[in-house]
Every structure is written in structure tokens, then in C-alpha cells.
Amino acid sequence: xxxxxxxxxxxxxxxxxxxxxxxxxxxxxxxxxxxxxxxxxxxxxxxxxxxxxxxxxxxxxxxxxxxxxxxxxxxxxxxxxxxxxxxxxxxxxxxxxxxxxxxxxxxxxxxxxxxxxxxxxxxxxxxxxxxxxxxxxxxxxxxxxxxxxxxxxxxxxxxxxxxxxxxxxxxxxxxxxxxxxxxxxxxxxxxxxxxxxxxxxxxxxxxxxxxxxxxxxxxxxxxxxxxxxxxxxxxxxxxxxxxxxxxxxxxxxxxxxxxxxxxxxxxxxxxxxxxxxxxxxxxxxxxxxxxxxxxxxxxxxxxxxxxxxxxxxxxxxxxxxxxxxxxxxxxxxxxxxxxxxxxxxx
Amino acid sequence: xxxxxxxxxxxxxxxxxxxxxxxxxxxxxxxxxxxxxxxxxxxxxxxxxxxxxxxxxxxxxxxxxxxxxxxxxxxxxxxxxxxxxxxxxxxxxxxxxxxxxxxxxxxxxxxxxxxxxxxxxxxxxxxxxxxxxxxxxxxxxxxxxxxxxxxxxxxxxxxxxxxxxxxxxxxxxxxxxxxxxxxxxxxxxxxxxxxxxxxxxxxxxxxxxxxxxxxxxxxxxxxxxxxxxxxxxxxxxxxxxxxxxxxxxxxxxxxxxxxxxxxxxxxxxxxxxxxxxxxxxxxxxxxxxxxxxxxxxxxxxxxxxxxxxxxxxxxxxxxxxxxxxxxxxxxxxxxxxxxxxxxxxx
Numbered sequence: 296x297x298x299x300x301x302x303x304x305x306x307x308x309x310x311x312x313x314x315x316x317x318x319x320x321x322x323x324x325x326x327x328x329x330x331x332x333x334x335x336x337x338x339x340x341x342x343x344x345x346x347x348x349x350x351x352x353x354x355x356x357x358x359x360x361x362x363x364x365x366x367x368x369x370x371x372x373x374x375x376x377x378x379x380x381x382x383x384x385x386x387x388x389x390x391x392x393x394x395x396x397x398x399x400x401x402x403x404x405x406x407x408x409x410x411x412x413x414x415x416x417x418x419x420x421x422x423x424x425x426x427x428x429x430x431x432x433x434x435x436x437x438x439x440x441x442x443x444x445x446x447x448x449x450x451x452x453x454x455x456x457x458x459x460x461x462x463x464x465x466x467x468x469x470x471x472x473x474x475x476x477x478x479x480x481x482x483x484x485x486x487x488x489x490x491x492x493x494x495x496x497x498x499x500x501x502x503x504x505x506x507x508x509x510x511x512x513x514x515x516x517x518x519x520x521x522x523x524x525x526x527x528x529x530x531x532x533x534x535x536x537x538x539x540x541x542x543x544x545x546x547x548x549x550x551x552x553x554x555x556x557x558x559x560x561x562x563x564x565x566x567x568x569x570x571x572x573x574x575x576x577x578x579x580x581x582x583x584x585x586x587x588x589x590x591x592x593x594x595x596x597x598x599x600x601x602x603x604x605x606x607x608x609x610x611x612x613x614x615x616x617x618x619x620x621x622x623x624x625x626x627x628x629x630x631x632x633x634x635x636x637x638x639x640x641x
Numbered sequence: 642x643x644x645x646x647x648x649x650x651x652x653x654x655x656x657x658x659x660x661x662x663x664x665x666x667x668x669x670x671x672x673x674x675x676x677x678x679x680x681x682x683x684x685x686x687x688x689x690x691x692x693x694x695x696x697x698x699x700x701x702x703x704x705x706x707x708x709x710x711x712x713x714x715x716x717x718x719x720x721x722x723x724x725x726x727x728x729x730x731x732x733x734x735x736x737x738x739x740x741x742x743x744x745x746x747x748x749x750x751x752x753x754x755x756x757x758x759x760x761x762x763x764x765x766x767x768x769x770x771x772x773x774x775x776x777x778x779x780x781x782x783x784x785x786x787x788x789x790x791x792x793x794x795x796x797x798x799x800x801x802x803x804x805x806x807x808x809x810x811x812x813x814x815x816x817x818x819x820x821x822x823x824x825x826x827x828x829x830x831x832x833x834x835x836x837x838x839x840x841x842x843x844x845x846x847x848x849x850x851x852x853x854x855x856x857x858x859x860x861x862x863x864x865x866x867x868x869x870x871x872x873x874x875x876x877x878x879x880x881x882x883x884x885x886x887x888x889x890x891x892x893x894x895x896x897x898x899x900x901x902x903x904x905x906x907x908x909x910x911x912x913x914x915x916x917x918x919x920x921x922x923x924x925x926x927x928x929x930x931x932x933x934x935x936x937x938x939x940x941x942x943x944x945x946x947x948x949x950x951x952x953x954x955x956x957x958x959x960x961x962x963x964x965x966x967x968x969x970x971x972x973x974x975x976x977x978x979x980x981x982x983x984x985x986x987x
Contacts, residue, residue, distance in 0.1 A: 309748075311654060311656065378756060381755065401759070409752040410747075412726070416726070424769055427766065535729060539736055543736065587977065616961045619962040620965040620966070620968050620969040625973075626969070627937050627969065628977065630933065
């Protein structure tokens, strides 16, 4: 039989009660730490439970052949940080076990993701997609897009940081934040800058837990000490979330929302095109008195108005269709009657 | 001192090791079950730890005055299903405690959210925003929009179901799914129908855990027995997720993605307007030979082409702006030269 046991996030004490007997009765207990470091005290306490505890490497779990062979005849346990299956490696092994008719059982434990959201006082239903930040700039587009999409929906972004146990490497939150600023400079979607409000949660669940909130500019001045760390980029704060950050976290700046400071492409383009169209249409009305032409101009104005209404109703695509149509009407009219060149969107 | 302790999702056995001493040394141990039911065996086992265990109601935690008063002089524990703080009530109490200089400590435990995602073999970074489904149809727009936004991003939607312990009410997954189909009939965004692939995860973490995957039409025929239940609406399945569902869940239908079956508004409108524009522009070219007019028509065609390119690059708003502009050019030309009425978008 093959057991997947979560150690939880608080060291030995966060092991679930019923994991103890399973560890004791297992012929092989593989303790891996490739998703997050596990401290020496925890490892030593687990070793006291059984002489069969073996510290293992990532490749051994990924390969899995020896584990599966053993699990056909003996009880085998894989111990992992947090809740199992956040890393897909474990699940792949579970599927392989199942195909070989090996019974598996999972002991769930506390996970850093739910714990961090809870400790920060953020509402769970306001957490958007989770992403991972690595130290490679070319891998930053995924987290950058995730933050953008979360932020325009007012959601918070939980960012896990690269960890490589074998190289003893845990991405420093400061480097992760700097990489985000670098990507912003290239893509200029204007979703993140030095004033963006973020949270760095360090060692959540451990006695030396520390959660610091502030603008990125000030977070960049802080030494966050040992891992694990997680970053949260704030979307829009509910007042109870504001209260939680203010009262229970270490704030280097007062809490603030970020979502209200960013514009969607639709908002940005409407703000540019609608006023421009209204000025042009007013001027054109002075030049023409033919009813057919005035009719086109009035139609364009009414489509520009529609665009704003569609936008306030959340129908961004239709808003863009409408303002585009209005621009097209006016430009064709000018091109036909003024011999002007068709303007391109600038 | 005030302790918030998560019981976890697997009954007594999922209590973290270090919660036991805290429960034993607490003068008051409040056990609440307003986020999820807790079974009698678990309650009885917890009662064996301490004579001070009190089953409490939601209002007592929400009011909190007595708890805070007691925590000024004594150790007080609040025991809650899963991981604390998924319900904001607990966090509000923590903030109030902090303001009254009462020290608080949190013991995290397994949470149904991470456990369910893990048990289903889904990738955690593909989970979009979480929503709750209640039995009120007028409250369905939020989960419906959450599913839409998750699905167009290829993400899965975790849907928690309404639970009212005092009324002994847990929303049946079948009613939740039926309510989603009802809302779809009204709004016709075409994101959910009887063929949509979903998962119903029942009693995850308990010995009688059962996870069933299939099309909604077939899930509606199943009796899911006792709560708690959670629904996951699938977005786009990675092949390892497909494998996990197929091998480890009870499948009433083979796994399938839903995201590839839905269209965004942009895709739907482009599919309608681009071919239409190309037909009209071809006809118009036969009628005109004035260079100025041909120029406008060719411009419209090139904007229609741009719209498709912007769409494939993921720039939906600019795609809509472009096709709208193309339509506007053509319609103004027709109105001026053919005396035709300006067509509205139909």
C-alpha cells in the first residue's frame, strides 16, 4: 500500500494525528522536500517515529519504480511539505500505482496557499489564478498575464516562488518583484509599478512567521530572511481586508487597492476615442447641411454614446465594436467629401 | 489567549498534532460547524480530550463578546472545520481580539479546497476564482460569471455549495447544477449545458469519499448522499488531468474539456461580421471604379483582416475596434452613395 502524507506547513506539529500510526507501520518512509524546505527539527522529530525514514531526492520520486515495487508488498509512505498533490509529481505516481493495482491513501494536511490567504485576512473568493515566479525573465509572461487578468477582475494574485532543494535555491521575493517591474517596462500594460501594493508572506505557519505589506518600492528595501516566501499582489481590497492588513500584518505603507489604478484596454481606448470623435463630429456638423451626411454624423455620435453605455454594463467587446463603427462612419465621410486620407488608429 | 484551530477535513484524525495540548489546556473550547457539518464520531472524540468542549452556534461566534471577554483571562479555543479563516467571521474576531490586545494563535489544518483539487488530479495553477452557489436563483449571476471568466481562460471553477447548519440544509449538487442550467437559459452566453463536463466531490477526506465525474446530464441522475459536496466545472484539461480523472475518479462519461466548446463574444462576433464584410466589399468593388471609393473598400477589407490577426494574438478589444471600424467605413460609403439606410448591428 502507498500512502501520501502531507506534513503541513508548521513542522512536526502540523502532521495530522492519524498520520503517526501510518508512518510507524510503514516499511519505507520517504521524506522529500522538493516543493519547500523542511527544517532539521521537523526531520529529526519524524525520524524519531520510525527507523525507516529516508531523505529522498526529486528524481527518486519522479522515477518511482522502486517505490511502486516496494508498495506491492509493503506499506510505503511518501511524506511531503504542505498538502500532497500541489506538485503533480505525486499525482502521477498515484496514477501509476493505481494502474498496477496498488491501493493508495492520502492524508491531507495544511497547505501554504489557504493558510497564507487566511493569515493575510483576504477573502478566499477574491483569489484569482495562482502563478509561479522563477528567476528566468523569459518565463515571466505567464505570471505577468495572470496578475493582469486577476487585477482587472479586482482579484488578488498569489505568486509562489521558485525553489530548488538540490541547489539550495529559493527565489528571493525582492528578485521576483524586480523581475515583475522589468517585465512591466517591456510590456507597458501599466499593471505594476513601484507604488503597487503587495504582501510578502514569509515562513507562514512557523513560529518565526512574518508577513509584511507595502508598496513594492518599500518592500524592495527589506530583508525577508529564510524561505519559504509567497508574494500576493493585491487587486481590490474589501474594507474588512483593509482592516485585516492594517491590524494584523506588518505594514510599511497603509493598505491600498491596485485594481482601481489600472485601466483595461477598453477603458483606455474609449477615453481616447470618444472625446476625439465628439469634437470632430461637432466640427463636421458645421460644414455640412446635406441631411444624408448629417444623419451619418449623428449616427456616429450615438454609437460613441452606446460604446460608453456598453462599457459601464461590462460589455467591453461590444463597446469597442461601437466606437470602432463610429470612427469608421466619420472617417469614410471625411475621405469621400474632403479628399482626406483615411486615418489609422494612432 | 485565543486559539483558532482547524479540525481539517477528515474528522478527528485530521487534527494537527500540536492542537491536542492546546485543546486540553483551554478553559473554553468552542466547536462550531457553520461552514460544514462535522460528524458525531469526530465531535465525541474531541469531547474526550476535554470536558470544556461546547457546541456553539454561528451567532455566538459572530457576536464574539463573551469569547473575547473570556480570552482576556483564559485560554479559549475555537475549533472549526477545515482550515480557519475560509469564513471571514473568524478573521473578524481575530481583528477584534488584536484590538483588545488579546494574543491569538492559529493552527492550520487541511482544507477542502486544496484537498479536492488534489484528489481530482487537477493542476492547482489552473484553478480560477472560487464561487459559492446558493439555492436562490437571483444569487446565481456571480457564480455564472465566475464560470464564464474561468472557462474562457481555460481554468476550472470550484463551486462551494450553500450550507446552513441551523436549518440542517446543504444544497444538493443536483439542484446547484439545475440552477446553473436555468441561468444559462436566461442569459444564453452558451457556457453551460447538459453536455458540460463537471465533477461532484462528496465527503472528500472522509472514509466514504466519493468523486464522480461526467456530463451534467448524467450527474443529474445520481444520488450524492450526505454532504459536504463541492462541484468543479472543468475548463480545459491537461493530458495529465485527463489521465487522473479517467484513472482515479468514478467516471460516468469519459473526461472532456469544456473551454474549447465555448466562444468568447469576440470570437462569435468576428465569425459573424468578417465573412459578411468580405461578401459586401466584393460586391461593392464591382459597382464602383472611382479610386477614392475603392480605396475605402480596400481599407475596410484590410481592417477586417487585422481584426482576425489581433484576435489570434489575444487582443480581443483591438480586434473588435478593427472590425467595427471596417463596418463603419463600408456602411458610410453605402449610405452616401446608395442612399441606403445605415444598418444597425443585428
